[in-house]
Amino acid sequence: MNSGRSSPQSRSPICSSPPKYAEMELQHLERIPPPRHPVKILLLENVHQTGVLLFEKEGFQVELLKTSLTEEELMEKIKDVHVIGIRSKTKITKRVLENASKLLAIGCFCIGTDQVDLEAAERLGIPVFNSPFANTRSVAELIIAEIVCLSRKLFDVSKGCHEGQWFKSAVGCHEIRGKTLGIVGYGHIGSQLSVLAESQGMNVIFYDIIPVLPLGNSTPCKSLEEVLSNSDFVTLHVPKSPQTENMIGEKQIKLMKKGAYLLNASRGTVVDLKALADSLRSGHLGGAAIDVYPKEPKANGSGFETPLQNCPNTILTPHIGGSTEEAQQMIGEEVATALIKLVRSGSTVNAVNFPNLEVPFTSSSHRILNVHRNVPGVLRDINNIFASRDTNVKAQVLGTTADIGYLIVDVDKETSEEVKEAIASLKPSLRTRILY
Ligand SMILES: NC(=O)C1=CN([C@@H]2O[C@H](COP(=O)(O)OP(=O)(O)OC[C@H]3O[C@@H](n4cnc5c(N)ncnc54)[C@H](O)[C@@H]3O)[C@@H](O)[C@H]2O)C=CC1
Numbered sequence: 090m091n092s093g094r095s096s097p098q099s100r101s102p103i104c105s106s107p108p109k110y111a112e113m114e115l116q117h118l119e120r121i122p123p124p125r126h127p128v129k130i131l132l133l134e135n136v137h138q139t140g141v142l143l144f145e146k147e148g149f150q151v152e153l154l155k156t157s158l159t160e161e162e163l164m165e166k167i168k169d170v171h172v173i174g175i176r177s178k179t180k181i182t183k184r185v186l187e188n189a190s191k192l193l194a195i196g197c198f199c200i201g202t203d204q205v206d207l208e209a210a211e212r213l214g215i216p217v218f219n220s221p222f223a224n225t226r227s228v229a230e231l232i233i234a235e236i237v238c239l240s241r242k243l244f245d246v247s248k249g250c251h252e253g254q255w256f257k258s259a260v261g262c263h264e265i266r267g268k269t270l271g272i273v274g275y276g277h278i279g280s281q282l283s284v285l286a287e288s289q290g291m292n293v294i295f296y297d298i299i300p301v302l303p304l305g306n307s308t309p310c311k312s313l314e315e316v317l318s319n320s321d322f323v324t325l326h327v328p329k330s331p332q333t334e335n336m337i338g339e340k341q342i343k344l345m346k347k348g349a350y351l352l353n354a355s356r357g358t359v360v361d362l363k364a365l366a367d368s369l370r371s372g373h374l375g376g377a378a379i380d381v382y383p384k385e386p387k388a389n390g391s392g393f394e395t396p397l398q399n400c401p402n403t404i405l406t407p408h409i410g411g412s413t414e415e416a417q418q419m420i421g422e423e424v425a426t427a428l429i430k431l432v433r434s435g436s437t438v439n440a441v442n443f444p445n446l447e448v449p450f451t452s453s454s455h456r457i458l459n460v461h462r463n464v465p466g467v468l469r470d471i472n473n474i475f476a477s478r479d480t481n482v483k484a485q486v487l488g489t490t491a492d493i494g495y496l497i498v499d500v501d502k503e504t505s506e507e508v509k510e511a512i513a514s515l516k517p518s519l520r521t522r523i524l525y
């Protein structure tokens with residue numbers, strides 16, 4: 090396999106370094122025989138070219154769409170697809186997955202995986218990969234920029250100038266130095282932001298549901314309420330979950346200081362937008378910056394409505410927290426690499442819903458992959474199939490969750506379709522393939 094995995098034309102001038110990560114990770118596959126059948130990849134939501142080029146380099150057939158697809162469209166389209174790549178918009182539901190009999194893996198070319206029914210995917214034997222921190226910095230930088238913009242009412246005065254209105258005033262405009270930033274969710278993004286905010290002279294307090302290391306001089310709070318009532322700026326960096334749904338509503342907003350600001354670049358389900366709009370219009374909150382919405386358009390150019398339109402000192406962005414050339418290139422590279430490794434070697438390292446397994450390649454062996462329901466006796470039955478055909482097992486690794494087992498077996502004889510069928514027809518088997 091060659092290196093040099095993206096063409097100069099496809100990269101922005103400020104992102105011109107070659108993808109070294111993919112090169113390093115994929116060189117181990119060079120000795121592995123190519124896939125036995127053509128591999129079909131469907132990429133939605135304009136996944137970055139770096140990923141496309143890496144797949145093409147492998148000889149995979151790639152179809153790239155700019156938009157996401159509806160459930161109905163996906164149910165049809167996914168039938169003959171081996172790997173699907175999405176971003177945050179495409180919902181992969183149980184119904185979609187039940188139509189995906191050839192699907193080997195799902196790649197979320199983003200951080201969030203809430204758009205995929207992870208449990209259904211696991212139970213059907215489909216690993217899901219993401220890029221856990223390639224766009225972390227981009228989100229943190231956006232929030233810093235917005236904190237300054239809110240504090241100086243920048244968008245409103247700029248709009249005024251564009252419309253021919255000169256309105257110079259210092260009233261209600263402040264430096265961010267010495268102000269308190271409250272971070273809700275102190276994970277990758279929250280903690281990165283904490284460091285950037287302190288470097289601007291802000292005091293940082295935060296709340297997380299798990300114990301985490303406070304960076305710099307930041308101070309953990311015992312409750313969400315404590316963060317809300319002590320912050321000049323509150324920023325949300327929690328995942329979408331039942332616990333975070335409408336986490337910030339009328340009651341929580343009332344706890345915030347008069348004139349404080351709310352920022353949300355996590356998920357649209359976290360904030361009650363109607364309550365937020367009311368508090369902005371009443372003047373209780375001094376402004377807001379919102380990047381994510383409960384319902385987001387499927388494609389660029391589509392109509393978009395939110396109760397926050399025309400609220401004072403309110404920055405609305407179209408879910409661009411992670412949308413930088415740097416982040417998208419890194420994500421493209423990282424997720425495509427994980428998917429290629431899965432297709433070529435069976436590696437599930439870094440899958441979010443699956444046992445993480447990787448078995449090094451050894452020459453003169455043949456590899457079979459099997460995903461099965463985690464019930465007693467599967468391993469015995471599979472080994473009996475080999476034993477009855479005088480096949481020696483050279484390596485065998487099993488990883489389990491409560492529901493499934495994932496088995497990588499290297500044997501000394503080329504495995505026939507008949508052996509594969511015998512393994513596949515064991516009652517607990519979910520997915521079985523001969524790799525090489
Ligand atoms: N706007 C955008 O373009 C982007 C949005 N995101 C969103 O940001 C979210 C956070 O990203 P990361 O920091 O990488 O995730 P992370 O998993 O590293 O951190 C999330 C933190 O939130 C905490 N948490 C979970 N439930 C909580 C609750 N009820 N109260 C307080 N803390 C809670 C977790 O313990 C964890 O420490 C992602 O899940 C994704 O939805 C991520 C990237 C880009």
Ligand SMILES: O=C(O)C(=O)COP(=O)(O)O
Nearest residue numbers: 176177178199200201411
């Ligand atoms: O990484 C995430 O979770 C994001 O929200 C970014 O999503 P996107 O790739 O811009 O659809």
